[in-house]
Amino acid sequence: MSPEARAWLCANLAPLRKAADRHGLTHDVEALVASVQADPDGPADDELRALSRSVGGPAVVVRGIGGLPSGEVLGARMPGVGGGLPARVAYCCPSLGCGRQAARTPGGPQPWCAVSEGPMAMTTVAP
Ligand SMILES: [Zn+2]
Incomplete structure (x- = not known):
């Protein structure tokens, strides 16, 4: 897949x-x-x-760029990090089971990978 x-x-x-x-x-x-x-x-x-x-489930929409499903937001801004430039923080699947990247709502729970059945790992993306 x-x-x-x-x-x-x-x-x-x-x-x-x-x-x-x-x-x-x-x-x-x-x-x-x-x-x-x-x-x-x-x-x-x-x-x-x-x-x-x-099963009449959600339509499978696969996008070419980054594989982001519709409605999925990539990265969150963390002001004040990286010499005045905002660092982008994204959560990625820790295993190869899933190519999803997700953002974390401030104060919200850590994004969870439903395929790997584990928490997603935080990575910093250059601004
Ligand atoms: Zn996943």
Whole structure:
């Protein structure tokens, strides 16, 4: 599966699981997640598209740039760091299971990777 599709899966796993529950296809979603966890490159993007379509789940939108799903915000600004230039902070998946990058709401919880089932790792991006 492409990093972009894995990022989509991570950001949309909760609504996809809910939709699959309604169609009795929970096992199919969990099987796909398990195969991505075992081999991130293994499953085809079309497998994810077909599954989401068959349960009436969210449309799989994969964007070329950075693999950011719609609605996802990359990075947060941290003023006063880096000699007056704001440093951009982004959260990335600590494993290869997901290509998602996420921002953290100030004071909010650390972004969580639904595919890797762990907290996302903070990285600083040059301004
Ligand atoms: Zn993730």
